[in-house]
Amino acid sequence: MFRYLNTIFAIPKGLWVTFKHLFKKTVTLRYPDVKRETPERYRGLHYLLRDENGKEKCVCCGLCALACPSGCIYMEPEENERGERYAKVYEINELRCIFCGFCEEACPVGAIFLGKEYEFSKDKREKFIYTKEDLLVPFLQNVKK
Amino acid sequence: MLTVVIIALIKVAVVLVVLLLMIAYLTWLERKLLAHFQVRLGPMRVGPHGLLQPIADGLKLLFKEDVTPSGVNKVIYTLAPILSFVPAFMVFAVIPFGDKIFLFGRSIDLVISDFNMGILYIFAVASLGVYGIVLAGWSSNNKYSLLGGLRSSAQMVSYEVSLGLSVIGVLMLSESLSLVDIVRSQDTIFNWYIFRQPLGFIIFLICAIAETNRLPFDLPEADNELVAGYYTEYSSMKFAMFYLGEYANMINASAIATTLFLGGWQGPWLPPVVWFFLKLFTFLFLFIWLRATLPRFRYDQLMRFGWGILLPLALLNIFITGIVMVW
Numbered sequence: 001m002f003r004y005l006n007t008i009f010a011i012p013k014g015l016w017v018t019f020k021h022l023f024k025k026t027v028t029l030r031y032p033d034v035k036r037e038t039p040e041r042y043r044g045l046h047y048l049l050r051d052e053n054g055k056e057k058c059v060c061c062g063l064c065a066l067a068c069p070s071g072c073i074y075m076e077p078e079e080n081e082r083g084e085r086y087a088k089v090y091e092i093n094e095l096r097c098i099f100c101g102f103c104e105e106a107c108p109v110g111a112i113f114l115g116k117e118y119e120f121s122k123d124k125r126e127k128f129i130y131t132k133e134d135l136l137v138p139f140l141q142n143v144k145k
Numbered sequence: 146m147l148t149v150v151i152i153a154l155i156k157v158a159v160v161l162v163v164l165l166l167m168i169a170y171l172t173w174l175e176r177k178l179l180a181h182f183q184v185r186l187g188p189m190r191v192g193p194h195g196l197l198q199p200i201a202d203g204l205k206l207l208f209k210e211d212v213t214p215s216g217v218n219k220v221i222y223t224l225a226p227i228l229s230f231v232p233a234f235m236v237f238a239v240i241p242f243g244d245k246i247f248l249f250g251r252s253i254d255l256v257i258s259d260f261n262m263g264i265l266y267i268f269a270v271a272s273l274g275v276y277g278i279v280l281a282g283w284s285s286n287n288k289y290s291l292l293g294g295l296r297s298s299a300q301m302v303s304y305e306v307s308l309g310l311s312v313i314g315v316l317m318l319s320e321s322l323s324l325v326d327i328v329r330s331q332d333t334i335f336n337w338y339i340f341r342q343p344l345g346f347i348i349f350l351i352c353a354i355a356e357t358n359r360l361p362f363d364l365p366e367a368d369n370e371l372v373a374g375y376y377t378e379y380s381s382m383k384f385a386m387f388y389l390g391e392y393a394n395m396i397n398a399s400a401i402a403t404t405l406f407l408g409g410w411q412g413p414w415l416p417p418v419v420w421f422f423l424k425l426f427t428f429l430f431l432f433i434w435l436r437a438t439l440p441r442f443r444y445d446q447l448m449r450f451g452w453g454i455l456l457p458l459a460l461l462n463i464f465i466t467g468i469v470m471v472w
Contacts, residue, residue: 011438014438014439015438018182018434018437021181022178026180026181026186027184027185028184028185028186030186030189
């Protein structure tokens, strides 16, 4: 008998719970129109930094490729006319990448970072191999600072 | 004579159009309310706040391919959606949705037909809907459809008994089977049958939800067990007809509950039609609210609840009503 009474009283209780939810602010967003704020330490698409003169910071030491657990970074070094080492080829396979951020930690010159960009779907697998041109920030972006 | 026929036809047309519009926007209301119950936004894309969504849905269903699976009994397969769609719309013929109005010097009753057996007519027509469901389940050549159809028939037949009995208290008090008379007998709020027949009202409400296959009792279409129940194999307009029938039944159940227990169109200040729709929407909201709250019954629980609790309670209600009346 008491069991039945409990069941009956549970119904208005449950109704009250759902009724309160009716007036709450929704947790979902209208996604393509409104985007969720990413946390500060969010790990998205990589980018390569330039120094204050607009030159690439990367010295092609290979430590990021060494630290990378999924082995998605490929680079070929070359020296310029002043004998400075730079990366002739620098590719990241974003399909293999697990966005762990180890490359960022390993980099001795602070050249590679993981940004907040997370919308980079493509229609072909080949397009996911990001070259140096794709990854480097625009020429003047750092200079202004 | 001719004018009477024309007036009746106009009333039928108006009621049909309003009913169809209400069904369309009931789907919108249900999706929107359910979404907000679950702290989501619901349809937002088509029109402001998704207001054009029902129209988009209707158009989509019209243009969909009409698939008839192999091995179905074609005649019955085609007949079933019609059988569940038409009775749902016939019920509204006897429901009074407003007081007399005066137009062009003649008084018009806001009810399509006031005949003295209204309640009996409603029960007779409403139980025809079961045929559509059973035949759809049987003719689809699909085990899920068959199981859904069987469950549905068992559920609707057993809850119809308590539904019928729960109304008898009201009929005893109003001493009439005509819905217009029942509304007229609830002239003040204290005469509303929800206060004079509280037990009957609760039984009626539960049975009405079970009859319309709404959520705590939606075993016929239990998605996670039966795919979509009896209309698994249906597509395009045939599917739409089941859908329309289902929502029309929801509106019917609300309208009958309003008429029998909440005093129909009676109410102060506002015009009677507005009162009718307000009460109707209270019930529709309750239906959606319950859907957002309660989990589904198990099949044996459903049967035990129907026969073991609701039926004795309905009989007790009649008994008590009789004693109080004789007193």
